[in-house]
Amino acid sequence: MNDRSNSPALRGSVVEEELELSTVELGRACFASAQQIEVWVLEGVLQPRAGASREAWRFGGDSLRRMRLATRLMQDLEINSAGVALALDLLDRISELEARLAR
Numbered sequence: 001m002n003d004r005s006n007s008p009a010l011r012g013s014v015v016e017e018e019l020e021l022s023t024v025e026l027g028r029a030c031f032a033s034a035q036q037i038e039v040w041v042l043e044g045v046l047q048p049r050a051g052a053s054r055e056a057w058r059f060g061g062d063s064l065r066r067m068r069l070a071t072r073l074m075q076d077l078e079i080n081s082a083g084v085a086l087a088l089d090l091l092d093r094i095s096e097l098e099a100r101l102a103r
Helices: 023-030 034-043 061-077 081-102
Strands: none
Touching (some): 023 034
């Protein structure tokens, strides 16, 4: 029998899938400029759900999570944009493989 009373509490936040943010809103939420968001879209780090131009782009909760992680990688580990894209791709692949193993 597991005694969970001594285990640490989990903390986190739930980001709704229906969440829709503009480029400006995403930048404010992650303390990033519109130019940095554009670079990450071009690098493949972020994928707008809709919008043909930068001003019309709309991002979901998955983009908010990825951008926060990308920002942390850039600031904490001093990784450039291309390195962030590679790191996030590898983390996504690891998650996919872990999910496959869990089945």
